[in-house]
Amino acid sequence: MTLTAATRLAGVVGRPVRHSLSPVIHNAWLAAAGLDGAYVAFSLAPERFSAFVEGFRGGSLAGVNVTLPFKTDALAAADRV
Secondary structure (H helix, E strand, O other), X not given: OOOOOOXXXXXXXXXOOOOOOHHXXXXXXXXXXXXXXXXXXXXXXXXXXHHHHHHHHHHHOOEEEEOOOOHHHHHHHOOOO
C-alpha cells in the first residue's frame, strides 16, 4: 500500500482495538476496488476522544467506526443521531 496526499483515510477507534479485523477487511476491499484509501485502527486513551473527534471534524479522516469504550461519547458528539 502506498499512501499519498490524496489517500483517503478512515478507521476504527476504540480501546482495546488491536484485535480488530476491520483494517484487514476494509483494506482488502479498498485494494480490490482500486481505491486510493487506507483503513487503520486508532487506539486512544479515553481522555483523548474529544480531541480526536475535533480533528475528525477538521476533515482529516473520511470516516470512522466506533467501538468500546467510546460509543456513548460518540453519540453525545454526533451532529445528527
